[in-house]
Amino acid sequence: MSSEKVLLKIEGLHASVEEKNILKGLGLEIKPGEVHAIMGPNGAGKSTMGYVLSGREGYSVESGSAVLDGVELLELDAEERARAGLFLAFQYPVEIPGVSNLEFMKASVDAQREARGEESLSSAAFLKLAKEACKQVDLPLAFLKRGVNEGFSGGEKKRNEIMQMLLLKPKLCILDESDSGLDIDALQVVADGVNSQRSPDRSFIVVTHYQRLLDYIKPDYVHVFSDGKIVRSGDASLAHELEAQGYAWLTDGATETEEKA
Amino acid sequence: MSNWLENAVARADAQAERGSDWLAPKREASLKLLREAKVPTRKTEAWRYTPVRVLDQVNVSDSVTATVKAESIAGLESLDLVFVNGEFDVAQSHSELPAGVSIVRIKNADAAAQIWALNAFSNVKPTRHLFGLVNDVLAADGVLIDVAAGFEVAQPIRIVNLFTKGAEAHTRVLVRLGEGAKAAVVEQFSGNDASFNTGFAEFDVAAEAELEHYRFAMQIDEAISVGGSHFNLGEKSKLNSTLIGFGSNLSRVDIDVTHGGSHAFAKLNVIYLLDGKELFDLHSTIEHAMPHGTTEENVRGIVADRSRVVFNGRIHIHRDAQKTLAELNNRNLLMSDKAEINTKPELEIYADDVKCAHGATVAELDKQALYYMQSRGLTRSQAQVMLNFGFINELVEQMPNEALAEWLRPQLRERFARMEVK
Numbered sequence: 001m002s003s004e005k006v007l008l009k010i011e012g013l014h015a016s017v018e019e020k021n022i023l024k025g026l027g028l029e030i031k032p033g034e035v036h037a038i039m040g041p042n043g044a045g046k047s048t049m050g051y052v053l054s055g056r057e058g059y060s061v062e063s064g065s066a067v068l069d070g071v072e073l074l075e076l077d078a079e080e081r082a083r084a085g086l087f088l089a090f091q092y093p094v095e096i097p098g099v100s101n102l103e104f105m106k107a108s109v110d111a112q113r114e115a116r117g118e119e120s121l122s123s124a125a126f127l128k129l130a131k132e133a134c135k136q137v138d139l140p141l142a143f144l145k146r147g148v149n150e151g152f153s154g155g156e157k158k159r160n161e162i163m164q165m166l167l168l169k170p171k172l173c174i175l176d177e178s179d180s181g182l183d184i185d186a187l188q189v190v191a192d193g194v195n196s197q198r199s200p201d202r203s204f205i206v207v208t209h210y211q212r213l214l215d216y217i218k219p220d221y222v223h224v225f226s227d228g229k230i231v232r233s234g235d236a237s238l239a240h241e242l243e244a245q246g247y248a249w250l251t252d253g254a255t256e257t258e259e260k261a
Numbered sequence: 262m263s264n265w266l267e268n269a270v271a272r273a274d275a276q277a278e279r280g281s282d283w284l285a286p287k288r289e290a291s292l293k294l295l296r297e298a299k300v301p302t303r304k305t306e307a308w309r310y311t312p313v314r315v316l317d318q319v320n321v322s323d324s325v326t327a328t329v330k331a332e333s334i335a336g337l338e339s340l341d342l343v344f345v346n347g348e349f350d351v352a353q354s355h356s357e358l359p360a361g362v363s364i365v366r367i368k369n370a371d372a373a374a375q376i377w378a379l380n381a382f383s384n385v386k387p388t389r390h391l392f393g394l395v396n397d398v399l400a401a402d403g404v405l406i407d408v409a410a411g412f413e414v415a416q417p418i419r420i421v422n423l424f425t426k427g428a429e430a431h432t433r434v435l436v437r438l439g440e441g442a443k444a445a446v447v448e449q450f451s452g453n454d455a456s457f458n459t460g461f462a463e464f465d466v467a468a469e470a471e472l473e474h475y476r477f478a479m480q481i482d483e484a485i486s487v488g489g490s491h492f493n494l495g496e497k498s499k500l501n502s503t504l505i506g507f508g509s510n511l512s513r514v515d516i517d518v519t520h521g522g523s524h525a526f527a528k529l530n531v532i533y534l535l536d537g538k539e540l541f542d543l544h545s546t547i548e549h550a551m552p553h554g555t556t557e558e559n560v561r562g563i564v565a566d567r568s569r570v571v572f573n574g575r576i577h578i579h580r581d582a583q584k585t586l587a588e589l590n591n592r593n594l595l596m597s598d599k600a601e602i603n604t605k606p607e608l609e610i611y612a613d614d615v616k617c618a619h620g621a622t623v624a625e626l627d628k629q630a631l632y633y634m635q636s637r638g639l640t641r642s643q644a645q646v647m648l649n650f651g652f653i654n655e656l657v658e659q660m661p662n663e664a665l666a667e668w669l670r671p672q673l674r675e676r677f678a679r680m681e682v683k
Contacts, residue, residue, distance in 0.1 A: 054636050057628060078635035087636075094633040098651030098658070107647060108637035115638070147651070164637065 007032045007203050008172055013064035014228075015052045022048040024228035026064070030172070033200040037214055037239060038207045040225030041247045046207045047091060049225075050174045054088040055081050069171055082108075083115040085171030089161040089178050096148035101160065102130055104148045105167050112168060133166040136196065138189045155186040162193035173197070174205045179213040191216030211243040224250050265316040266300050266395075272323075273398035283375045284367065287382050291397035298391055307389070310571040310603045311542040315510050319485060321429040321457045323347070323401070329452075331421040336664035339419035339447065340364075342404055346423070347430025347458065349402050353421075361412025361442070367403045367433065374405055378435055385463035386491040387546075390515050393489060396431045396459040403433030406446070410439030410467070417445035417473070417662065422460055424452030424484065434462035438470035440495075445473035445662065448490065453482040453509070460488035468495040468522055473661050474502040479672070481509050481539065489515035496522030496551075503660050504531045505669065507676070508539025508568055516545040520554035520582070530656045531560040534673065535568035535600070536680050542571040547589075549582035552612075556587040561653055565596040565680040575607040576617065583614045591621040594652060596680060646677050 006029055013026040022045045030036055038046050052059045053066055055078035066073045071084045096104065110120040121129070127144075134141055137159040149157050158178050165173055178190050194204060194217050206217055214222070214236065222238040223230045224247065232238065232250050242250075273292050277285070301308035331343045331353055342364065343353035349366050358364060365374055386393050408414055420434060438444055448462055466472050472492070480486050486509065492500055506514060518527045533541050547556050556576065564570050576587050593602045606619040626648055634644035653673065660666045 056632050056636075077641070078632060079638050079640050082636055082638040090633065090636075094627075094630050096630050096634070096648065096651055098653070098655035099647050104634070104637070104647070107643065108634075108639055111640070111643065112638040147655070168637065 005032055006030070008066070008068050010066045011064055013052070013066060014062040015048065015059055015064075016062060017048065017059050021062075022228055023052060026229050028223070028230065030203045030205070032203055033198070034221065035198065035204045035206060035217060035219045037219035037222045038205060038225055039209065039222060039239065039242055044225040045228040046225050047176050050088050050176045050205075050207065053081070053174065054078060054086060079111070082168075082170075083112050087165055087168055087170035087173045089158070089165060089173065089175045091176040091180065093149045093157040093161055095150050095152075097150045099148050100145050101148050102127070102144040105130060105164060108164070109167055129167060133163045136166060137163045137193050139163065154181040155183065158182060159186065159189055159193075162190055166193060166197065169197075171201070172203050172205070174207065176207045177209065178206075179208055179210060187213065188216065211239040214239045226250060264300055266295075266298065269395050269399060270295055276398075282368070283370065283379070284382070287379065288398050291383065291388070291394045294388055295394045295398060298394065301391065307544060307573075310569065311511070311513060311540060313511065315485060316457065319455055319457055319483075319510075321427055321455070323399075323429045325425060325428040327425040327428070329423045329425060331423060334419075334664060334668045336667060337417065337419070337662070339417045340414075341419050341421060343421045344402065344423065344430070344432050346425060346428040347402055347432050349404070359414060359416070361409040362414050362418075362444075363405075363407040363409075364418070365405050367405060370405055374407070377407070377437065378405055381435055381437065381463065381465055383463075385465055385493045385517070385519070386461055386489065387517055390489060392459045392487040392513070393461050393515070396433060396461045396488075399459075400431040400433040403435070406434065406436045408436075408438045408442040408444045411441045412439070413443040414445070417447050419447040419449060420462075422448070422450045422458065424450075424454070424456040424458055424480070426454035426456065428456040428458070430456070430458045432458070432460050434460075436462065436464045438464070438466045438472055440467045441469045442467070443471045445475075447475045447477070447665070449477045450480050450486055450488075453480055453484050455483035457485040458488070460486070462490050464490070464492045466492060466494050466498045466500060469497045470495065471499040472501070474500065475660075475662075475665060476502070476504045476514065478512060478514050479505060479507045480512065481507050484509045485511045487511065487513045489517070491515075491517040492527070493519045493521045494525035494527060494554075497524045498522065499525070500527045500529075501661055502527070502529045503656070504529070504543070506531065506533035506541045506543060506562075508533070508535040508541035508570070511540060513542040514544075516543070517548070518546070518556070519548040520551050520556075523551040524553040525551070526555045527557070529556070529558040530659055531558075531562075532653045532656050532673075533562035533570060534653070534676050534680075535562070535570055536565045536676065537568060538566070539568040540570075544573045545575065547576045547587065549576070549578040549585045549587065552581060552583045552585065554582060554585050554587075556585075556589070558589045559656060560589075560591040561593070561656055563594045563596060563649055563653065563677075563680070564600040564602055567597070567599045569601040570603070572602075572604045572621075573607070574605070574619070575609065576619065578608075578610045578612050578615055578617065580611040582612045585612060585615040585617070587615070587617045589619040592652075593621075593623045594649065595623055595625060649677055650674060
């Protein structure tokens with residue numbers, strides 16, 4: 001499954017929000033087909049990474065680069081990044097009353113297809129795909145007609161994010177705490193959705209606080225974030241160590257290293 | 262120098278001299294009030310933000326005739342009543358009516374109809390509406406719609422008002438729903454050339470009756486339209502009303518809902534969309550005169566370019582109207598810093614055991630939602646159009662008549678497509 005090609009390469013990324021430095025020299029390399037888990041204490045910059053990569057307003061990049069499949073993301077508008085193959089499953093998906101899930105997803109898929117020079121799907125063809133995706137994440141079909149995330153429970157919102165991922169078929173998916181607030185059944189649904197999409201040319205970044213999700217989505221690598229960068233990387237066993245010992249032993253060390261440097 | 266108001270009074274006088282009919286006593290009463298009235302200025306509270314001087318500049322006459330077809334609405338099997346430049350068009354209107362419904366032109370009213378109409382006319386519509394008085398004295402045509410107690414009219418009654426260039430027209434509608442009756446009434450106004458119309462409708466909804474009502478005030482450009490829909494709700498009756506407003510040189514609607522019986526329910530949804538230099542003015546007044554009444558009023562609009570909207574929403578809860586539930590919400594999206602919104606929700610409460618809420622917001626588009634949508638591949642402008650549409654589509658979705666909602670959506674979409682963010 002390893003290949004010499006790199007799908008995502010982040011180098012020396014410094015970014016701030018409201019003049020507060022959050023990312024402080026982040027580097028990460030992901031090959032096609034790999035699953036990377038990102039763990040670490042609150043405030044370490046895990047979610048910020050997702051926002052910066054996806055182009056959220058208010059996050060300014062001071063230096064560094066992030067190249068997805070040959071495309072420099074950081075110079076693009078948010079929609080261009082999506083069209084380049086990036087997908088962020090939001091920690092807090094936004095409610096959009098009055099816009100139906102189906103309409104939203106059709107427009108999104110059409111926009112991405114158009115950007116790739118493909119014809120838009122017929123309504124009937126898209127509806128068929130959407131119904132399949134909806135079933136796959138175990139949401140009632142009525143959710144396609146409902147306003148985007150409107151009145152959805154926390155778990156339903158997370159499953160709706162996965163449904164969008166299934167339809168958009170991105171190259172790189174960032175799951176930002178897609179497990180938070182989920183019961184074990186919903187967790188299973190989210191994990192199954194992700195696992196069904198694992199393929200030699202699609203990669204995942206799984207941001208999570210808990211090792212639990214990683215029992216279902218087996219990562220190739222685990223990275224520990226602290227103070228805006230990766231302080232430790234390892235294989236899946238690192239997640240178990242973290243679960244057992246917490247982060248203190250890692251983050252203390254990080255601070256020391258930083259001071260020496 | 263004479264102005265449009267003096268003109269109106271002079272014409273009413275001339276009309277009275279030519280002879281009288283059964284409505285003459287009503288006209289006389291209104292004419293008396295009109296003689297004392299003054300042309301509204303910036304100092305007139307009800308017209309503070311809405312200048313009426315365009316009325317002195319527009320060249321119109323009440324004798325313009327034209328042949329215009331009323332377009333049908335796909336999927337809507339309606340009983341059509343068509344007015345062209347204020348005159349009832351027999352050929353385009355339905356004459357075969359279902360059981361329990363009587364519809365007659367005002368001029369053809371028989372003795373029985375005259376009696377209830379004389380009692381009802383201007384009883385539901387408050388006399389404070391200046392243009393309502395103008396309509397009282399000048400309306401040359403109109404219909405009386407009477408739905409007998411206990412009858413349910415399956416087909417919506419659609420009143421189509423068409424206007425052509427240079428026309429001045431005043432039409433009047435009076436609707437009575439007997440006890441427990443059910444009906445839907447659509448008031449539709451169209452024609453965008455320079456013209457002037459007043460269209461007032463009064464609805465007397467008896468106990469336990471249910472009225473579904475739509476007013477499509479969608480004339481734009483040079484059309485001048487001032488009118489109102491006025492409701493009196495009997496005990497345990499229900500009103501579900503939707504108003505769609507586009508702006509024009511002058512577009513003004515007055516809505517009055519009086520809870521005249523206890524336990525009545527009123528739902529009022531309003532959408533306005535304005536572009537260019539258009540003006541739309543809505544004044545709504547809800548009178549809770551009796552206890553246990555409910556009002557849900559949702560007013561939403563999008564205002565672009567240099568357009569201006571005026572919304573004055575008053576809820577008046579009388580001393581005896583205990584256990585009233587009333588909510589008034591006005592939400593606006595401003596798409597340009599040159600657009601103007603004058604919103605004033607007013608709650609006046611004299612009863613001590615009521616639940617009321619009101620609020621007004623003016624906002625720009627939700628940045629979070631825009632980012633979310635862009636992160637799925639939509640451009641910012643695609644996301645804006647979708648978000649805008651969603652904002653008002655929430656209310657379109659609440660329209661009980663699906664065919665009307667389907668007819669409306671593409672028109673609203675098309676209007677958006679032309680609205681620019683500045």
